[in-house]
Amino acid sequence: MLDEKLKNCFDEMVVYKDLKKSNFFNSLSLPSFMRDWILKKFEDESGFFSVDEVTNFVHTYLPRREDWDSIKNRIVKENQHVKFLAKISIDINIQTGKVSFNLPDFGLSNKFTIIEDDVWQKYKDDLIHGETWGMVELGYLSPDNFDWSFEFDTNKSKAKDGKSGKISLLSFKTFCPYKIDLEYFKDVRKEFTVDEWLNVILGAVDYNSKGYKNEEEKLTMITRLLPFVEKRLNLIELAPKGTGKSYLFGRVSRYGWLSSGGVMSRAKMFYDQTRHTEGLIATNDFVTLDEVQTISFSDVDEMRAALKGYLESGIYTVGNHEGRSDAGMILCGNISKEIMDADGYSNMFTELPSVFHESALIERFHGFIKGWNIPRMNDDLKVCGWALNSEYFCSIMHELRNDSSYRAIVDELVEVPYAADTRDTEAVKRIATAYLKLLFPNVRSSKDISVREFKRYCLDRARKMRDTIIYQLGLLDIEYHGKNLPQFSIREEKNENN
CATH class of the missing domain: 3.40.50.300 (P-loop containing nucleotide triphosphate hydrolases)
Known part of the structure; x- marks a missing residue:
């Protein structure tokens, strides 16, 4: 049974999703990656969670943009330390060496923020990789407490004496509570058939394979x-x-x-x-x-x-x-x-x-x-059962973007005909590489995938997707009329071995 295999292979990365029967999470307007993170936090082993607990957590730690003025009042006027989940990015000032941050979803720019050195040293490994989600704790650094000896920026936010306060990052806990083991994900794909893997992917992005x-x-x-x-x-x-x-x-x-x-x-x-x-x-x-x-x-x-x-x-x-x-x-x-x-x-x-x-x-x-x-969306297409955590799955896909080994395999497998158009070649290979990553992440060399499967699920689909673009170009511009896609094929030596 796929559910048991999924839980055995992915353990804590599996959550119970019931989008067919329950509209509870729809009413909270949460993206899938956030919803699954919360489910993982509150579900028991059978997939049950307390609606009251989840609701209280969302209201406490997931403020809306319209709540920002209230949050600023608590931080600046009432001198409270406030924690909530937010998307954050950092900025390092080359002139001063000072570190500041942005909260883009709330319109808070780095002009009004600071990360003090001791806090930066403690959390920099989680913050330095571009825009990321996490639990931020914010406080207020008043003008009297702020060290202006390194501040060269003059902006309208400063008080009449040339100083202004800053919202300070006090602590940060990364949104992702686990380490992404990409090699394990690749290896465990071997345990699933192609059809099972299609169903795993659909469940990971909230769809029920039985509805197709x-x-x-x-x-x-x-x-x-x-x-x-x-x-x-x-x-x-x-x-x-x-x-x-x-x-x-x-x-x-x-x-x-x-x-x-x-x-x-x-x-x-x-x-x-x-x-x-x-x-x-x-x-x-x-x-x-x-x-x-x-x-x-x-x-x-x-x-x-x-x-x-x-x-x-x-x-x-x-x-x-x-x-x-x-x-x-x-x-x-x-x-x-x-x-x-x-x-x-x-x-x-x-x-x-x-x-x-x-x-x-x-x-x-x-x-x-x-x-x-x-098919048009209907209740039968909504996932209802055990599935991969969307946040985990999307993090895996994000990591796979940096793996160039799949393109090397595609380059080895695909025979490019003489004088093939460069853009067509690049398009077909890039799409075929994406299919290979998505459907066969376990493939480490050209010997790990059969010619039949590579042709059916990667190369042929890439050719068809590019061919439609070429045909439409012919309708759009007479210069492209009658142009055909090069006849990409599998290299003969690979064909002989499979």
Whole structure:
């Protein structure tokens, strides 16, 4: 039985999720990674938890943004030490050597904060790896107690005597209460069949495998996870309404960002010259533009140029600032029944914002997800049973992004035909690598996977995803009309051994 195998193999990383029968967590508006962390904290061995205990914990330690003024009053005016769960990033001042922090979800910038040296030395190992979640304890350092001998920054927050108070970080406890053992995760994959592993992945991201009619529906669904495991993988998905795009990209992983509708600027996406702050691309594993038809851009030409440069090389330049990132870009939009029925053989990009009406930009997206192969969300698709902790699973996927051994295996296996287009080759290999990481993390060399499985689950699916992009380019631009995808295959020497 899969439940028992899952618990035996992953032990404490398994939680009981009941999203089909209970709307309790929906009412709390928690992302999956936060919900599973709380479940793990309060569930007993049978999966039971006290609703009152969980509710009290959430109200105490998970404040909303609108609670920030009340929190500031407690810290600054009432001189209390306040603890709560928050996303935090640090900033080290090169001139002064002082360390400060940001709480982006509450609008608290490093101008108004400080981490004193003794606190920094104690918690720096947990804080130094970029934006992270954890239990912060905050207090107030009044102007009289603050050492201004190293303070060179002049800003409006200072009092008339040239000094101002600071919110101080007193302690920090990392959100992740366990160490990620990536090698164990890779090894334990051997205990599951491909079908079982598909079900494990679906449960980890809150879906019930029994709600899907066939393997193709399952595979299309988990294709959305490819940018979670592979750096700078850029995808386009068009799907009917209600297939869970927003949920998966916006509520499951703490390493990504979902933007729905509204105005998007180059400053928000890449770099803000006025504030000297990095944008979404620099601080996330992936950025998803959801309901892309409703998104407008403050300067279309400016954004198109920035996107083309970044999608090609991972480098973006704004003014005198040059940045690098490994974030993938995903475009998600809804699709009409007429276009859906054509199965990708009509012009699907006509309703995209004008910024994407250029073949040179679209070509830089590696693959297309046919979201109409994913069933509309219903209660039977909601997980109900033992499943991998979403926070743990997403942390594993985040770590897999840095493992280049899978790409080396793909390079060894895939035969690239003569004069193949470089962008097509890179797209197919990058998608195939992501599938290999997601479905066969146990593979350490080309000998660890059969030709049949690699071709079926990695190479063929990568080719089809890229082929749709090429076909759509032909409808968008006469220059691409009639272009065919190179005939990638498995190297002969590997074929002979399998």
